[in-house]
Amino acid sequence: MTPLPTPQQLRYLVALADLGHFGRAAAACAVTQSTLSAGIIALERQLDASILERGPAKRPVFTPLGLELVGRARAALAALSAVAETAAAARDPLTGPLRLGIIPTIGPFLLPRLMPALRKAFPRLRLWLREDLTDRLAEDLQGGRLDLLLLALPAALPDVETLRIAEDPFVAALPQEHRLLDQAQLPLSALGGERLLLLEDGHCLRDQALSACGLPGAGGGETFAATSLHTLVQMVAGGLGVTLLPRLAVAGGVLAGTPVVLRPIETPPGQVMGRTLGLAWRARSPRAPEFRSLAPVIGEAVAAAVARIGATPGAGGGG
Template identity: 75%
Template sequence: MKPLPGGHLPSPQQLRYLVTLADTGHFGRAATACGVTQSTLSAGIIALERQLDAALLERSGAKRPVFTPLGLEILRESRRALAALEAVTEAAATARDPLSGPLRLGVIPTIGPFLLPRLMPALRNAFPRLRLWLREDLTERLLEGLMAGRLDLLLLALPVATGDAETLAIAEDPFLAALPEGHRLAERARVPVAALGGERLLLLEDGHCLRDHALSACGLPGAAAGDGFAATSLQTLVQMVAGGLGVTLLPKLSIDGGVLAGAGVELRPVESDAAVGGPRRTLGLAWRARSPRAAEFRGLAPVIAAAIGGRAVPGEGAALSGPHPPGG
């Protein structure tokens, strides 16, 4: 391949073609997403390869596009370049009218269903010109979307490895022990963490950060999870407890949000020598480092924290940066 004369830089549209092709895994779907014909998209990617004098895709006849090693590297840089271009327009829009226009918010499943019914009206009242788009998913995939520029802001549980993202802790969410009706531990006003070590502890399946946060907050090893029992949602976990399969730890936010829904489950506060007031998880926001909208996101924090309720994080308003322990 020979680069086009003049040393032209790739256009944003060419980079968008490449990124959309990777995201959809199909030329036709990528073309539809970009609002062009498939031949136009293919021609745009071929032109990009000629400009770079590099093969970005393997021409092997595979049904799905296969990126070369260099193509994968160019793809990563393309995502960063598009995010940087979006930041330019975001900076201008923010200066004109803060907390208005679209905001793409990602939220984890152990927060979203229980907080959003309270949070959405509060945000509409406080910021009537804000247009919120929501995405609920596991922490790892939300962080991928954030870094790729598909999401602007995340609401998740900390600590978690966020890479280059900046985080802001806004509220603490205590854990309570959920027990089957008539369980021997229900005779106590408070359940010591040590007592849970002798029980079949039911947890969410791997991939849910709540699993790791609950075990870490209570100082329980991962092996404490009982006999391979795991659930895909807190609602299922509650039904497993009601059925007498074991006990679990539930965040107070989910209880306030109605996760029990009349199930035969008894709740007790948890005592821990390691945590004043009992074990808890920290809820917070995450956004791309150096985002031009960082001040906006900080402005949203008090409204979100008020909707969460519970105890505010000491020193709330100070962003946390740098690596965090894994647990997403």
């Protein structure tokens, strides 16, 4: 029988692939660099396989087989973690650490309201947060570095289970003295001739705004890209164009101190022009029942925040 790799050897392998540097990988694994290097060499001998290319390159270069083994090592470590998680979840649900990834168009605007609600509902839960774009959070979820994501749906996430939590409608954001401000509500067609300001590529909100306006992925003409919603609002305030903002961001103060004016967007009865917020976790995670029990608390926090700006938001901070 072929001797099986140890979990520690697999951790060395994954850390080296993630960090691309022997010293940083060793520090992440709390061992010396020589210990990590020896562990990788021992794994190669044990498997009778070349995992790394040997040459002058200072950074580790994985062979094709080595890259495949990294993927399998991730899956094996996730399965081992699931064994411990299953026991912990059965023993005492929603206690101890939970690593939550959240996208930047949600985190700053929801967390000040959500964190107190979670502490009250689950006082023994220790929540660790990471804010990043959806693609990178998805990588961390699959790699076992995160347990749960709070993001906008739909999202192209392989081998995950998702749960819809709440709707977050869009409102139009206009500069002061804009020609459309005489209308209490804006038909979507009214925005057709305007310069639409967007977030840069990688933000899911960019694609959702384009979809809401019926524009192609490239933006349908000249556009300007911002790195954050706060920057986007400043661009609108400067008269560069108009944009769509989630009500959650408006309720969270994204307009504070700006002269930007909001107008609701006319939508057909029964339809919501906006985004859907939801949770995502690894398929077959033993903690899935725990994650589902978080949904009502998060949904209530979203609903309470969105309701703050009312049905017809106005100027200067959302009304």
